[in-house]
Every structure is written in C-alpha cells, then in structure tokens.
Amino acid sequence: MESVDVLVVGAGAAGLMAAIHAGRTSGPDTRILVVDGARKIGAKILVAGGGRCNVTHHEVRPEDYGGSTRNAIRKVLRAYPVEAVVEFFAAEGVALKREETGKLFPTTDKARTVLDALLEAVSKAGVELRHPVRIESIERWDDGFTVAGSDFQATAGRVVLCTGGKALPKSGSDGAGLEIARGLGHSTTDAIHPALVPLVLTDVDPIRELGGIAAPVTLMIRSGNGRAIAEYTAPLLCTHFGVSGPVVLDASRYLLAARAAGDDATAVVRWLPDVDRGEFELSILGASGGATCQSLLKGRLPDRLLRMLLHAAGVEPADRVRGLTRDRRRALLDTLFEHPLVVVGDRGYTFAEATAGGVPLSEIRLESMESRVVPGLHLAGEICDVDGRVGGFNFQWAWASGRVAGAAAAASIRSNS
Ligand SMILES: Cc1cc2nc3c(=O)[nH]c(=O)nc-3n(C[C@H](O)[C@H](O)[C@H](O)COP(=O)(O)OP(=O)(O)OC[C@H]3O[C@@H](n4cnc5c(N)ncnc54)[C@H](O)[C@@H]3O)c2cc1C
Structure with a gap:
C-alpha cells in the first residue's frame, strides 16, 4: 500500500x-x-x-x-x-x-x-x-x-x-x-437533479415543430400559487423535443427544484421581453384600420414562431387588429406575454451542464x-x-x-x- x-x-x-x-x-x-x-x-x-x-x-x-x-x-x-x-x-x-x-x-x-x-x-x-x-x-x-x-x-x-x-x-x-x-x-x-438542462414539452406542443428557431425572451418560473421564483432574459431555442438555449438552461434548475419539492411550478414565456404589455395593448387599440395581426408584429419575432403564436391565440395573421373582439385581444396579449410552457420533463444528466x-x-x-x-x-x-x-x-x-x-x-x- x-x-x-x-x-x-x-x-x-x-x-x-x-x-x-x-x-x-x-x-x-x-x-x-x-x-x-x-x-x-x-x-x-x-x-x-x-x-x-x-x-x-x-x-x-x-x-x-x-x-x-x-x-x-x-x-x-x-x-x-x-x-x-x-x-x-x-x-x-x-x-x-x-x-x-x-x-x-x-x-x-x-x-x-x-x-x-x-x-x-x-x-x-x-x-x-x-x-x-x-x-x-x-x-x-x-x-x-x-x-x-x-x-x-x-x-x-x-x-x-x-x-x-x-x-x-x-x-x-x-x-x-x-x-x-x-x-x-x-x-x-x-x-x-440536473441543472442547466433543456426542457421537454408535450408531444403535441407546436413549439416542437419549430426546431432551430431562436428568439430572445423572458422566461419566468412561478410556483403553483403564482409566486415569482426566478426570471431570466436571454435567447430561447425551439427544438424537436421542446426548448433549450441560455434562458431555458438558466431557469431549468428553479423549475426542477420547485417540482422536486412538490410545488406544481410552471414556466411562463414573455415573447416580447422589451415591450410593456400595457403599451402594447394601447398600440393594438390605436392601430390603423388596415393593420393586421401579422403586420403589427412583423419583424418582432421569427415568422414561423409568430404564426404559431397567433394560431395559439386563436387569431389569423390576416385578421384586422381593430376588429379583434375583447376576448381575442386578451388571448393575443396572454399568448405574447404570459405563455405557459407545458413542461413534461427534462433531458437528464446526459444533456445537463x-x-x-x-x-x-x-x-x-x-x-x-x-x-x-x-x-x-x-x-x-x-x-x-x-x-x-x-x-x-x-x-x-x-x-x-x-x-x-x-x-x-x-x-x-x-x-x-
Ligand atoms: C457540456 C458541458 C459544457 C460546460 N461548459 C461550461 C462552461 O463553458 N463554463 C463553465 O463555467 N462551466 C461549464 N460547464 C460546467 C463545468 O464543466 C463543471 O461545473 C465543472 O467542470 C465542475 O468541475 P468539477 O471538477 O467539480 O467536476 P468534474 O469536472 O465533473 O470533474 C470530476 C472528475 O472526477 C472524476 N471522478 C468522479 N468519480 C470518481 C471516482 N470515484 N474516482 C476517481 N475519479 C472520479 C471524473 O472522472 C471527473 O474527471 C459545462 C458542463 C458541461 C457538461
């Protein structure tokens, strides 16, 4: 010895x-x-x-x-x-x-x-x-x-x-x-548990169809009772299994920690991180007669992602902004500023940093x-x-x-x- x-x-x-x-x-x-x-x-x-x-x-x-x-x-x-x-x-x-x-x-x-x-x-x-x-x-x-x-x-x-x-x-x-x-x-x-790990969304989540598309977002982790646990702003990457990118990696440990402690925590995306929701609502209300949902948001998000979000809000790209009912307007605002991700798991230690x-x-x-x-x-x-x-x-x-x-x-x- x-x-x-x-x-x-x-x-x-x-x-x-x-x-x-x-x-x-x-x-x-x-x-x-x-x-x-x-x-x-x-x-x-x-x-x-x-x-x-x-x-x-x-x-x-x-x-x-x-x-x-x-x-x-x-x-x-x-x-x-x-x-x-x-x-x-x-x-x-x-x-x-x-x-x-x-x-x-x-x-x-x-x-x-x-x-x-x-x-x-x-x-x-x-x-x-x-x-x-x-x-x-x-x-x-x-x-x-x-x-x-x-x-x-x-x-x-x-x-x-x-x-x-x-x-x-x-x-x-x-x-x-x-x-x-x-x-x-x-x-x-x-x-x-894994930290700095990509997150898996349900099989049917349309984000999984957008593999390769990235956008800067704010990702908020909230406890089941709505309390803010963590918030990061950085690029999110859509993938064939769900979401990755720096913002997801940073936030993942807080979601997984809360869930491991029995909290029904959620991950919520704000797709327009540098736009105030109230001001955006005013821009909808004040939109010109010809403005469509697509034209209002054009250039702010990648096209395919934008189409997916409009669909999720129940509006068509060609819908006139001024013609939106109050419910559709609210659905659009919620989708853009409070989009809950249905996270069903993580990619595990093999993919964790x-x-x-x-x-x-x-x-x-x-x-x-x-x-x-x-x-x-x-x-x-x-x-x-x-x-x-x-x-x-x-x-x-x-x-x-x-x-x-x-x-x-x-x-x-x-x-x-
Ligand atoms: C893909 C990836 C990319 C990353 N990129 C970055 C980055 O750019 N910047 C950053 O800050 N961090 C990064 N990290 C995180 C960073 O690499 C780790 O936090 C850091 O390496 C941890 O160092 P450590 O020495 O504690 O552990 P490790 O680097 O994990 O080293 C532990 C060592 O112990 C050895 N070992 C384990 N068990 C035994 C045993 N029983 N007997 C003998 N040897 C044993 C292992 O073989 C290993 O070599 C990354 C991680 C990954 C996975």
Whole structure:
C-alpha cells in the first residue's frame, strides 16, 4: 500500500486547481497525488463552451448561483476572485479575452489551451497525476484515510474530494463521489437533479415543430400559487423535443427544484421581453384600420414562431387588429406575454451542464473547504451544493473552491510536520 500526504480524488476543474495549489503550498517532502477514474483527463473542460471553454465571467456574484446560501458562496468566491483566476491563467501562458456577454474565453478559442496549461501547472507543482484510477471507497482512521479503488490502495493524511456531480456521466462524473461522501457521514441535499438542462414539452406542443428557431425572451418560473421564483432574459431555442438555449438552461434548475419539492411550478414565456404589455395593448387599440395581426408584429419575432403564436391565440395573421373582439385581444396579449410552457420533463444528466444539489456548504468550513463532519477531508467543485448559471460561473466555483481546498490541505500537512 502506498502512502501520500494529500490525495486529490478527481482531476476535473476543481481537482486540477486543488492539486496545483496543494503542490505550490506544500513543503519539499510532501507527497501529493491526484487520481481520476477517466481514461481521458479533462473531458468536461474540453467540451465546455462549445470547445472554447468559457473559463469564467468578468463579474461573478453570489446571486449567479443556486444551492447553498449566498453568504456561504460569497465567502469562497472572495478567496479566489476573477482577477486572481485571470492572473493565474496568464502566468500559465493562457491569455483570456472578454466577450460582449461578459464571458471570458482563452484568446486561442481552444479549450485544449486551458487543459494543457492546467496539466503543465500540476506537473510543475510537483504533483503526480495518475489515471485511470477509479476510487471506490474511502475510510477514515484516527490519523488519516485508507483509499481503495481499481488496482489502487493508499493511505493519505488528507483527502480532497473533487469528484463532481452527475452531469455528463460519460465524462466520469456519475455521482459516485456523492455516495462516498455519504458513506463518510456527510448528508446531501434532499433533492439532487440536473441543472442547466433543456426542457421537454408535450408531444403535441407546436413549439416542437419549430426546431432551430431562436428568439430572445423572458422566461419566468412561478410556483403553483403564482409566486415569482426566478426570471431570466436571454435567447430561447425551439427544438424537436421542446426548448433549450441560455434562458431555458438558466431557469431549468428553479423549475426542477420547485417540482422536486412538490410545488406544481410552471414556466411562463414573455415573447416580447422589451415591450410593456400595457403599451402594447394601447398600440393594438390605436392601430390603423388596415393593420393586421401579422403586420403589427412583423419583424418582432421569427415568422414561423409568430404564426404559431397567433394560431395559439386563436387569431389569423390576416385578421384586422381593430376588429379583434375583447376576448381575442386578451388571448393575443396572454399568448405574447404570459405563455405557459407545458413542461413534461427534462433531458437528464446526459444533456445537463451541471448538477443542482450535493453536499451542503453548512457541513464545510469555508476558509479551508474542510469537512465539519470528517476532519482531514476537503471538498471542492460541483460535489458541493452550488450551481451557477450559464457564463463561466461553474468553472469559477470550481477554481475558487479547488484552490481553497488544495492549499488548505497541503498547509495542514506542513504545519503538522
Ligand atoms: C457540456 C458541458 C459544457 C460546460 N461548459 C461550461 C462552461 O463553458 N463554463 C463553465 O463555467 N462551466 C461549464 N460547464 C460546467 C463545468 O464543466 C463543471 O461545473 C465543472 O467542470 C465542475 O468541475 P468539477 O471538477 O467539480 O467536476 P468534474 O469536472 O465533473 O470533474 C470530476 C472528475 O472526477 C472524476 N471522478 C468522479 N468519480 C470518481 C471516482 N470515484 N474516482 C476517481 N475519479 C472520479 C471524473 O472522472 C471527473 O474527471 C459545462 C458542463 C458541461 C457538461
């Protein structure tokens, strides 16, 4: 059985950052090992941002995350802010550029640049990376841990658990780490479900006939009693199964969380996000005699989408606006400003970009990411009950929590030796 001082389990974004900072913090005789069950390291980094890797966002706030409390999330984010991440990558030879949306990408537009720099930094920090090594059990003893897996057995003074959540399971993140955390005595949130996930509409929903059509909309998630839960404005993409696009991905976790808690929550679309309903109604009432429903809305929405919405409101494109009955006018306004989506499911972890739920931050000391339940165990990344919206927020959480966990784990070995 081999013996290491710090064992990092999982070499995704959080684990690589933890390994680098553990290596940089440790003394010369400290042995740090990072293992991963995957054959191919960094699969998620490589597919991120459509292969360009949206490394972070120029402005990251706790409000950009769901899960644990904002105060807890803020504390960890503050320990490794965006500027420090930008500096870190610059020092590793990866310049980042900011796009109009605020997202930061490598100037090469290649995720490979990011992964290569991280792997190089791991090696320069004196940390060994070994894979495929899939960890199956971790046991805590008085003076450390016994860790076992496929052809692997080791004792470790400290363990940093960075096994991710359940999104994109073929990358190796299949929730096994959550089981391990539970086995060690941690709890996990009552609900764990996909986040940043496309939503499925009923078979007969006409939106499914509009695959490929996109429009900027406001998407509102409301509880069964009408209370506003979340609201986002961004492009919505119609697909052959339902809806996707940034606005749907961002809002999905709130709909699924509410439903998981037994709330009959709904998703409601405002198709004209920058138009006030009252003003639009006035423009209908004041429309010229010749204006038709189609001409009133022409150019505001893609043609096929517009036709579908008019049909849903029970009006014909050629109907004169001034001739609409009060009921039809109301139906048109409701369809344009309060269109409920009949969401029957989601596309699951295979198509989700993140996981909502996990180990609550209340069970973790945030200055070190050390477990309050299992001394010597640190946790970082998506295994925690923190999920960000689209835009680089999930990586920022992984970088920040990974750095805090790795540096603290190595520092504690140093202070004990
Ligand atoms: C398609 C897609 C695109 C994305 N794009 C972006 C983006 O552009 N920007 C952004 O901020 N976020 C993006 N995300 C989210 C982001 O990738 C994740 O939030 C982030 O990678 C989480 O990092 P992590 O290290 O916690 O977990 P992961 O990246 O999931 O890494 C966990 C690692 O642990 C390993 N592992 C798991 N169990 C074991 C075990 N038992 N033994 C050994 N190893 C194990 C896995 O093999 C894996 O390598 C995207 C996600 C997906 C799926």
